[in-house]
Amino acid sequence: MKQNLIELNQVAKSFKAADGHDRSVLEKLDFQLAEGEIVALLGKSGSGKSTLLRIMAGLIPADTGQLSYRGKAIYGPVAGIAMVFQSFALFPWLTVQQNVELGLEAQGVASDERKSRTDAVLELIGLAGFGGALPRELSGGMKQRVGIARALVTNPDVLLMDEAFSALDVLTGETLRNDMLELWDENRIPTKGILIVSHNIEEAVMMADRIIIMSSNPGCIRSEVKIDLPRPRDVDALEVRALIDEVYGLMTMRTAQETAGGGTHTRHLGYRLPETDVSRIEGVLDLLAQAPFNGRADLPQLAEEVDLNDEELFPTYEALSLLGLAILEKGDIILSPLGQHYADADQTLRQELFGQQLLTHVPLAAHIRRNLEQESSGSLPEQPFIELLEEFLKADEAKRVLEIAIEWGRYGEVYEYDYHTGRLSLPDDDDD
Known part of the structure; x- marks a missing residue:
């Protein structure tokens, strides 16, 4: 039986918001990373994926619960665990060689050994001959290779990758991903387990032995998909496409908590509205209504058509x-x-329908409208609504949710907003 490299039991994490209240990011989370497996972590914004990785790396502590590496409790950074960041996180004034050597220097490794190990890992990762270059002289893909080399040079048991390929263009990201898989599958690196945070479903299916899907606010594991297909995997193979469809389905499935009535998320004023604008909503709807989709589309196929990521x-x-x-x-x-009726409608009817659906399905919009109607002037400052949202969300999230509600409400002519004064008001036709 394979040993667990990392174990988390009932781990929870909260952060103090600007209003002084605690905001739960992770709640009662159980997780294991076993020897010999690659696990991909998927979840919408706010699901706590990056926070979870930083807890495993020992960069931030959990509030409650137990976490261990090879059976020993994690209280801080662990020598056997290395992390690769989305932002490359290179020191611009240091050469490639010096950036990669940093971890070894922190461990007290002698200069000669640092150089030999760095030379070896740069050759392994495809950067031989670039040791003297500065980060500004490198492409994005090469910078991320430096970030991976810096992690691998410490011979980590566990490699944590926080959206390591997402800042790269599609072709560069795919090449680097395939190179990493080749090193792993051919046992050319000492790493025994890899955990990848990703927002790319196809990437997760192509790489992982297991996919974990997290729910949001607070983050917890809601689904798991095991993948037994050998690597390298053909993205066009029927079984791979079926897995991609399955994961898309799980990612877009709303939980019982989200779909129930009463005081749950969809009925709650603190529901975190999806971060998208009206033009994108209507653009996808119009595309969906047209041939070849004619009202129904496979989500991966639609993503390819609009050339946007998941x-x-x-x-x-x-x-x-x-x-x-x-x-x-x-x-x-x-x-x-x-x-379909919306897709066929003219602009005036679209806005009317949008406003009706907004008041029916978005409690925050209905709350704003109701308060404006009860106010004799038909106008109110935005600040009380922000403060209300901050009871449920972090300050920056509360502000963003109100911004989305304002944009949607203005389009649906549910209310108006003055960007100079920060005041909401009833539309002119409704003032009397």
Whole structure:
């Protein structure tokens, strides 16, 4: 039986918000990373993926719960665990050689050994001859190779990768991903386990032995998909496409908590509205209504058609579903009868329908409208609404949610907003 490299039991983490209240990021989370496996971690914004990785790396502590590496409790950075960041995190004034040597220097490794190990890992990662270059002389893909080399040079048992390929263009990211898999599958690196945070479903299916899907606010594990297919995997193979569809379905599935009525997320004023704008919502809806989709599309195929990544599209799918314009079903998106009516409507009717659905399905918009109607002047400052949202969300999230509600409400002519004064008001036709 394979030994667990990392174990988390009932781990929870909160952060203090600007209003002084604690905001739960992770809640009662159990997780194991076993020897010999690559695990991909997927989840929408706010699911705590990066926070979870930093807890495992010992960079930040958990509030409650137990976490261990090879059976020993983690209280801080662990020598056997290394991390690769999305932002490259290179020191611009240091050469490639010096950047890669930093971890070894911190461990007290002698100069000669640092150089020999760095030379070896730079050759392994495809950067032989670039040791004297400065980061500004490198492409994005080469910078990320330096970041990976800096992690690998310490011979880590566990490699944590926080969206390590997402800042790169598609071709560069795919090349680097395949190079990493080749090193792993051919046992050319000493690493025994890899955990990848990603927003790219296809990337997760191509790389992982297991995919963990997290829910949001607070983050916890809601689904797991095991993948037994050998690598390298053919992205066009039927079984791979079926897995991609399955994961898309799980990612777009709303939990019982999110779909129930009463005081749960969809009815709650603190529901974190999907970060997408009206033009993108209508753009995807119009594309979906046209040939070749004709009202129904496979989500991966639709993503290829609009040339946007999953992280950009998922909020739009959620918005279409939230507003009753589309239905998400097992990796497909289907226009609802109202969505089809919306696609056929002229601009005036579209705005009317948008406003009606907004008041019906978005409690925050209905709350703003109701308060404006009760105010004799038909006008109110935005600050009380921000303070209300801060009871449920962090300050920056509260501000962003109100911004989305304002944009949607203005388009649906539910209320107006003055950017100079920060005041909301009823539309002119409703003032009397």
